[in-house]
Amino acid sequence: DINQLMHFTAGVPGKGPFVLVLNDGALITAEDRAMLQSLYSRSPSSVLEHLKKLAEVGSGKFMEQFYVGYGHKSIGDCGTTTMFVEGVSMLEAKAIHAWMLYAGQEVSTRYVDFTHAPFINPLNLSVEENPQEWLREFYVEAMPKLLIELKQRYPMNEKEKEVVYEKAISARAFDILRSMLAAGAATSLSWHTNLRQAADKLAYLRVHQLEEAREVAILMEDAIKQAHPHSFNHKVYEESEEYRRWFMETHYYFDPEYFAYETRLMCNNLDTKLLAQYQELITRRPAKTELPKVVGEVGTLQFEFALDFGSFRDVQRQRAVIQRMGLLTPKLKFHKWYLEQMGDELRNKAEQLVMKIKHWHSRQ
Secondary structure, three states: HHOOOOOOOEEEOOOEEEEEOOOOOOOOOOOHHHHHHHHHHHOOOHHHHHHHHHHOOOOOHHHHHHHOOOOOOHHOOEEEEEEEEEEEEHHHHHHHHHOOOOOOEEEEOOOOOOOOOOOOOOOOOOOOHHHHHHHHHHHHHHHHHHHHHHHHHHOOOOOOHHHHHHHHHHHHHHHHHHHHHOOOOEEEEEEEEEEEHHHHHHHHHOOOOOOOHHHHHHHHHHHHHOOOOOOOOOOOOHHHHHEEEEEEEHEEEEOOOOOOOOOEEEEEEOOHHHHHHHHHHHHHOOOOOOOOOOHHHOOEHHHHHHHHOOHHHHHHHHOOOOOOEEEHHHHHHHHHHHHHHHOHHHHHHHHHHHHHHHHHHHOO
């Protein structure tokens, strides 16, 4: 019975950040799987023999000695785990997503109504002086008006099913009004990872500039140590912690002094001679077919362009590119597409609200 499984948790659901590491009831745990696979590097025996050894001695001491003690990180790649993180801000979700090997999901602002979502309020701002509450008021007020506006703009086709049409209109409204959601809006996400990547990522989260990220990292470490007690006891070197802390403070956020809105090629590291060798492979590629990964040896291109936060979040989850986390500030203005989609009445109110928030920010 799945309801009888004892999952590993930290925090209280519904009362601030909450982390759950899934216990799927497997007889062979993530640490067991890691040990079984790594035994091949030490013995040519069949996995049937390795299973006997696992049954006799367990994986605990093995993981403590070879994975944690000797630092054989590849062993940690062989055991996977799944974490669920709830009651955190979208900024915290982005902090977890900022990892090239991230795999997981998050509550979608394009398909979910955030009208009743709580906001993370670390500055303890009053309702009257909290820009997040101003944005919430606009979101709640604008949603029914925008639904009417969109139905007038895109009337239902005779061949369309009403339920499909209603879902499409709602999704369109959510997509537009997510531009007015504060980054402090509470969300939930999952993270499926291996033991090695979990440890490496948590090392950065616990020295993150965002206080919420540091607090949630403590909960994540608490829960994952319960789930995998022999794989997260690595020695912490203060010099390494300080180095990562310095990186997070000086190089993590992308906050250029000057910024151009048009797309610019900033750096071209392509090997044109090598690229020519792949010309046929590229030109023969059918639609909806990804290129083989080996083409990546040709090199990289670096582009710079303005992107709204919602679209940034969409791209970041796809793991297709390396992205710097942009520092959210009012100086990059508001993407006009969202304003244009609102209609005149809502657009005027939205523009006034944006100016009000900019003025509030300048006084801080």
